[in-house]
Amino acid sequence: MAPNFLIMLAAALIPMVVGAVWYNPKVLGTAWMKAADMTDEKIKGANMAVIFGLTYVFSLLIALALYAIVIHQVHLYSILVDEPGFGDENSEVMKMLTGFMDQYGQNFRTFKHGAFHGTLNGIFFALPVLGINALFERKGWKYILLNGGYWIISLALMGGVVCAFA
Numbered sequence: 001m002a003p004n005f006l007i008m009l010a011a012a013l014i015p016m017v018v019g020a021v022w023y024n025p026k027v028l029g030t031a032w033m034k035a036a037d038m039t040d041e042k043i044k045g046a047n048m049a050v051i052f053g054l055t056y057v058f059s060l061l062i063a064l065a066l067y068a069i070v071i072h073q074v075h076l077y078s079i080l081v082d083e084p085g086f087g088d089e090n091s092e093v094m095k096m097l098t099g100f101m102d103q104y105g106q107n108f109r110t111f112k113h114g115a116f117h118g119t120l121n122g123i124f125f126a127l128p129v130l131g132i133n134a135l136f137e138r139k140g141w142k143y144i145l146l147n148g149g150y151w152i153i154s155l156a157l158m159g160g161v162v163c164a165f166a
Contacts, residue, residue: 001074001101003067007166012060014161015154016052022150035143063158069121070114070163073105111160118159122152 023029032038068074076097085091089098127148134144 001071001077003064003162003166007161008060008063008067011063011066011158011161011166012056014158015059015062015151016055018150018154018157019055022153028146031142032146035140035146059158062155063162066114066118066121066155066159066162067166070117070159071166072108073101076100109163111164114163115156115160117163118155118157119152121159122148122155126151126155 021027023032025033080086080093080097083093085093088094127144130147130151131144134140134147
């Protein structure tokens with residue numbers, strides 16, 4: 001079971017689109033700049049092509065990781081890969097797998113389900129990772145919550161798109 005790579009490329013754009021809104025000065029950008037000790041001079045001195053290029057690559061890695069998180073059927077293949085006959089379409093294991101996927105392969109393949117798992121990963125994975133780094137960087141709770149909220153929303157949307165369309 002392989003992901004639809006075009007959907008992965010599209011899902012990788014989501015953090016950039018959400019970020020353009022979330023970190024806009026008319027939304028939460030001004031509060032983020034203050035919490036992050038960011039200045040206009042720092043922003044203007046950055047190589048934005050590198051920043052956006054790497055952001056897209058990292059977001060693509062996140063989309064690929066979400067594929068295995070939000071689509072439960074992916075794990076069947078890893079469970080069965082060592083079984084005799086795996087890969088041979090005429091073997092018992094592959095007939096069983098094909099039958100199972102025909103019957104249950106689309107279960108829980110909705111935007112809502114993917115968004116749920118994306119949200120959980122935002123709350124229970126991204127937020128704590130950001131929080132730990134922020135604490136050692138001596139950033140405040142506002143910084144943690146601003147960035148955590150961004151990732152919770154981004155991961156929810158990415159999870160939804162990946163689950164429903166990949």
